Amino acid sequence: MPYTVGLQTAAAAFLSAGLPIQFTFAIVSFLLIVFLLDAFQHDVPDTPKSLPRCSLLAIHPFFRKRFEFLNWGIYATGSTVFKFKLLRNTVVVVSGESARQAFFAAKELDLTEGFKILSGAIPMVKGVTSDLQSKRIALIHKRLAAVQREASLSQLIPVILEDIRKQMDSWDGAGTFDPFDKIYELLFQVTIRSLSCSEIADDPVLVSRLKVLYDKLETGTTPATVLLPWLPTPSMIKKLWATKEIYDIVVRAIDARQKSGVYKRDTLQMLLETGDDRLVVVGFIMGLIIAGARATGTTACWLSTYLGGHPEWRAKAAQEVSSLLAAHWSASSERESLSKRLAAIPLKAWETEAPVLDSLIRETTRVAQPHVAMRRNIGRDIYIDGKIIPTGSYVVYPFSDVHLDPELYSDPWKFDPGRQEPKEVPLSYIGWGAGKTTCLGTRLAKVELKLVTAMLVLGFRHSVVDADDQLRSLPTPNWNDTLLCRPNERFYLKYEKTDQYL
Ligand code: HEM
Known part of the structure; x- marks a missing residue:
C-alpha cells in the first residue's frame, strides 16, 4: 500500500526534522483545522449572525483595534447582537438597551471566567493564580470591603496624601510631563499603598520595579498568550517570568512582616490578622493591584488632561476644594503643606460635599474608560434579544455602546461634566458597573482620584501642550487602546507650582 509507505516516509521525515519545523507544522495544522471547521459551520435560526469573514481574521482586530472592530461587526452584520470565533471559542457581542439590561x-x-480567556493579563500559574477558586475570590472581595470601611479608609487618607506629596516634590517647580508617565506613576504608588504594605510602598525602587512588571503583564498580552496559553511564545515566557517576580516580591514582604513581629497599620496587617490562607493574601495583593491601578491610573490621566484644557472646570474644582479646606482646616500661625491641610478634610466631606469632583469623575469615566465587559456563560443556555448564548460561550458588552451613544449624550466625545444625566433610560451610565457586577473598589478609587485632583488644582497651574510646548486642543481618547485610551498623537501637561503647594 503505497500511501502507508508515503505516510511512514512523511512521518519519519517529520520526526527527523528539527523542533522549529515540527512546531511550525503543528501551528499550521491547527490553523487549518480551525479554518475547515469554520467553513462547515451552519447557524441555526436563533443563533446570532456571524461576521462575514473567516474567524482567523477576527483575532488581530479584537485584541488590537477592539473599538473599531466591534463597531464594524454591528455595521457588517446589520445586527445589535452578533458572534464571531476566537479559535474554538464563540464570542457573542451584544449591544442596545434591552441587551445591556439582560447582560x-x-x-x-461569569466575570472571572470571561476575563480569564478574553483578557488574560495575569497568566494562570498552577499553585498561585489558577488556584484562586470562587470561595477564595469571594474572601478577597470581602477583605477589599474591609479596606474601604469608614475607619480604614479615613486612616488611609493622610498616608495617600503624603505619597502624592512625595511624588510631586520630585517634580521641578515648573515643566512639562506626559500624564501617562507622571500621573499614572502617582496612582500606581497610591494603589500599592492602599492595597499592600509599607515594606513595598515605602521603597521607591521596589514600586518602580512592580510598575515595570505589571506593565509587562498588560502590554505583553498578545492574541497568542490569551488564546494559546500553553504555547511557549517569547511573550508568554516574559509574562510568566514577570508574574513570578511579582509573586516573589509580595511573598518576601509578607515573610518580612511575619518575621519582624512588628505591628503596622496597613492593609497587609489587616489581611494577616484575619488568618486567611497565604493564597488569599497573595491573591488579594497581586490581583487587586492590576484591577485597581489601571482603571484609576487611566481615569486620573484623563481627568488631569481635561482639567488642563477646561480652565472653567479647573477653577470650579479649585473653588470646591478651597471651600472644603475653609470648613475643615483651622489655620494655625504656622503654614502647613497642602497635603497636611487636605488631610484635615474628613472622608465624609470628600464623599458628600464635593459635587464638582463627583461630576468630573463621572464624565471622565464616561468618555475615557474603554471598558468592554466580558463574561462566560457557565450556566444553561440563555437568550439575549432572542439570540442564543450557549453554555460555555463568551459574551461581551462594549461600554462605548451606551457611553458614546449620541442619543443619550449629545456630542458624546465632548467633555462636559455639566451635562444632564439621561435618567429615563435604564443603565445609561455604567462607569462603575451595573446589575450583579459593580466595582468593588469604587469607594477607594473615588477618594484616591479626589485627593490627586485636589493636590493638582490647588498646588499647580497647568495646561495641555504639544511636543513644541505650544498650547493645543484637547486630545480625543482612543478607545482602541484598551488600557489607557491613549491617542496616537503625543501631548503633555505644562505645569507650574503655586504658592499654595508648599
Ligand atoms: C476609576 C477607577 C475604577 C473604575 C472606573 C472601575 C470600574 C469597574 C467596572 C466598570 C467594573 C465592572 C466590570 C464589568 O462589569 O465587566 C469593575 C469591577 C471591579 N472592580 Fe473596579 N474600577 C475602578 C477601580 C477599582 C479599584 C481601585 C479596585 C480595587 C481596589 C477595583 C476592583 C474591582 C473588582 C474586584 C471588580 C470585580 C467585581 C466582581 O467580580 O463582581 N476597581 N470596576
Whole structure:
C-alpha cells in the first residue's frame, strides 16, 4: 500500500526534522483545522449572525483595534447582537438597551471566567493564580470591603496624601510631563499603598520595579498568550517570568512582616490578622493591584488632561476644594503643606460635599474608560434579544455602546461634566458597573482620584501642550487602546507650582 509507505516516509521525515519545523507544522495544522471547521459551520435560526469573514481574521482586530472592530461587526452584520470565533471559542457581542439590561442581570454570566480567556493579563500559574477558586475570590472581595470601611479608609487618607506629596516634590517647580508617565506613576504608588504594605510602598525602587512588571503583564498580552496559553511564545515566557517576580516580591514582604513581629497599620496587617490562607493574601495583593491601578491610573490621566484644557472646570474644582479646606482646616500661625491641610478634610466631606469632583469623575469615566465587559456563560443556555448564548460561550458588552451613544449624550466625545444625566433610560451610565457586577473598589478609587485632583488644582497651574510646548486642543481618547485610551498623537501637561503647594 503505497500511501502507508508515503505516510511512514512523511512521518519519519517529520520526526527527523528539527523542533522549529515540527512546531511550525503543528501551528499550521491547527490553523487549518480551525479554518475547515469554520467553513462547515451552519447557524441555526436563533443563533446570532456571524461576521462575514473567516474567524482567523477576527483575532488581530479584537485584541488590537477592539473599538473599531466591534463597531464594524454591528455595521457588517446589520445586527445589535452578533458572534464571531476566537479559535474554538464563540464570542457573542451584544449591544442596545434591552441587551445591556439582560447582560448585567444574567446570573449565568461569569466575570472571572470571561476575563480569564478574553483578557488574560495575569497568566494562570498552577499553585498561585489558577488556584484562586470562587470561595477564595469571594474572601478577597470581602477583605477589599474591609479596606474601604469608614475607619480604614479615613486612616488611609493622610498616608495617600503624603505619597502624592512625595511624588510631586520630585517634580521641578515648573515643566512639562506626559500624564501617562507622571500621573499614572502617582496612582500606581497610591494603589500599592492602599492595597499592600509599607515594606513595598515605602521603597521607591521596589514600586518602580512592580510598575515595570505589571506593565509587562498588560502590554505583553498578545492574541497568542490569551488564546494559546500553553504555547511557549517569547511573550508568554516574559509574562510568566514577570508574574513570578511579582509573586516573589509580595511573598518576601509578607515573610518580612511575619518575621519582624512588628505591628503596622496597613492593609497587609489587616489581611494577616484575619488568618486567611497565604493564597488569599497573595491573591488579594497581586490581583487587586492590576484591577485597581489601571482603571484609576487611566481615569486620573484623563481627568488631569481635561482639567488642563477646561480652565472653567479647573477653577470650579479649585473653588470646591478651597471651600472644603475653609470648613475643615483651622489655620494655625504656622503654614502647613497642602497635603497636611487636605488631610484635615474628613472622608465624609470628600464623599458628600464635593459635587464638582463627583461630576468630573463621572464624565471622565464616561468618555475615557474603554471598558468592554466580558463574561462566560457557565450556566444553561440563555437568550439575549432572542439570540442564543450557549453554555460555555463568551459574551461581551462594549461600554462605548451606551457611553458614546449620541442619543443619550449629545456630542458624546465632548467633555462636559455639566451635562444632564439621561435618567429615563435604564443603565445609561455604567462607569462603575451595573446589575450583579459593580466595582468593588469604587469607594477607594473615588477618594484616591479626589485627593490627586485636589493636590493638582490647588498646588499647580497647568495646561495641555504639544511636543513644541505650544498650547493645543484637547486630545480625543482612543478607545482602541484598551488600557489607557491613549491617542496616537503625543501631548503633555505644562505645569507650574503655586504658592499654595508648599
Ligand atoms: C476609576 C477607577 C475604577 C473604575 C472606573 C472601575 C470600574 C469597574 C467596572 C466598570 C467594573 C465592572 C466590570 C464589568 O462589569 O465587566 C469593575 C469591577 C471591579 N472592580 Fe473596579 N474600577 C475602578 C477601580 C477599582 C479599584 C481601585 C479596585 C480595587 C481596589 C477595583 C476592583 C474591582 C473588582 C474586584 C471588580 C470585580 C467585581 C466582581 O467580580 O463582581 N476597581 N470596576
